[in-house]
Amino acid sequence: MRIVVAVKQVPDTAEVRIDEERGTLIREGIPSILNPFDEYALEEAMRWRDELGGTVTVMTMGPPQAEAVLREAVSMGADEAILLSDRAFAGADTWATSHTLAKAVEKMGDVDIVMTGKQAIDGDTAQTGPSIAASLDWPQITFVGFVRELNRDSIVAERYVEGGCEVIRSSLPVVITVLKDANTPRLPSLRGKMKSRKIEIPVWGREYLELPEDEVGLDGSPTRVVSITTPEIISNGEIHRGDPAELAKLMVDSLLGTEAF
């Protein structure tokens, strides 16, 4: 089984602060982390590799420093890593990103499954996984909460949707996007850490992937961000203090007349 896990290096959004005066993100000093949802995809890939044999390749598109998340993934147990990095890739939206990742998967050849986290915590689009599937013309199963079966020819996975769970069977090759429900990611091992320090990570650029300039990065992106604003927080709520019994009465008062009653 040859599994590719597409991961992303993201700023830890929990640490992001806003420059109140300019309304912009303060990104200096914000730690970069492996997108938390991608850890579940990585664990799922390794779980099945451990059972069926094969290899797990982590892949990311990003600036040279994105290599750090690949090394982190190797320390957790990934077998190989590939960095897609080129100045021409900068400014890519989900169309261009998935296009580039799909091309790299094609370049690797003989890949059975591409797994990725449900979404990245910076963009929150959840679009890259299904777009990779479209680029490769593979089937897809998104929002996977549990992989029931996996063998050489097919996969059976539970897709968590509004109001229930769909059980889906797909032929391979396939792209799946993984939810937090799927597993508990393992911690880096000592052996993994040693491997992660030594491993050679190839860097693939636009020319190596034989992609025309207008299909990558900003030039290959149909969408553009035209403005960024900070959401207004309306703080005109009434705040009560005092005796708990009195507060409870006030709370029931404020619940009265709402749909709760």
Add this chain to the structure above:
Amino acid sequence: MASIEVRKETCVGCGECVPACPFGAIAMENELAVISDECTLCGACESSCSYGAIIIRTGETGETEIDQYSGIMVLAEQRDGTIDHSTLELLGEARRLAEADGSSVSVVLLTEEAGDWPAKLISYGADTVYLAEDAQLKHFRTEPFSRIAEILIIEKKPAVVLAAATTTGRDLMPRIAKNLNTGLTADCTELAIDPESGALLQTRPAFGGNILATIVCSDTRPQMATVRPRVMKAMDPDENRVGVIERIKLSPLNLESRTEVLEFNPLDEGEVDITEAEVIVSGGRGLKSPENFALLQELASLLDGSIGASRAAVDAGWVPYPHQVGQTGKTVQPKTYIACGISGAVQHRVGMQSSDRILAVNKDETAPIFEFCDVGFVGDLFEIIPFVIKEIKRRRK
């Protein structure tokens, strides 16, 4: 003028492109692909050809082509023959946008049996209903649904295509957008038409809700967006609205799928999907232990509500993940959200800030939750909530 060409010297006659064409416009003649007039230049064959033998030349692009696109198309969502409320919200929003430039609103309904829904969709704002009924459309399946939508979009040329940012819309739309080589914006909370360019301004939260980004798709069409459920307003249905119902012609090829839905397991009774709850009583780190959630459960039951939780409470193992509200959990919009012992960090806020009414109980007067709740109570939840339960029971007697 765009054109398509099969390079004779490169084509090996493998025939891969024949099934790839959604229009059946390619035939093999003397080991060479021949493209008939049925071709719509959709590009499906170009990407299917492993040898790069099929080339589409776009030639004069730009404004003329973009001008050919008009109107707003909504992709309806249904389960078991019932239209999801998000579709009605999208129609309401599409109607509002269409009024701005006098364009029309269409809706695409793919289902097993439509019943009286087409007429209802018209009453909720659609001018045209594109309808396909087939037993194989009973369950949403990515491939047939995206293929049928792609063909329809190529044929009808809507300027804007909208779907709900549900698990269905977020599965379907990226596939369509990638295949049609156009832009897609995820999970929009605000849409507007730029009065100067006529482009769709698509606004969405990003960076864990820290910022709002406005995105345009200026050079390609259609402009596609998924829209967060429960943000836009459905219009009051108008039985007198007139519209057209047009049947989509299906070929067996359109319905082919490499995935199949083996079963659908609805949530067990009592195991409510919190995204659909009208009242949510939510607990955070301040709950201190799993046992204490029983207190919130009692309040939730009294109010006919569901239990929510912050990530801290879920990570501690006090409450299962399906109840998690926030950036890495669910986005909810109940009528009443009662936050107990939740500080209200931005990651939690983005998941519940659209609730109609937010009540908060927290010991810490400086907790961020007090900056955006509607009614706040500074105090110990273990003292206040039991009184609340007692008081509700007393008043109900």
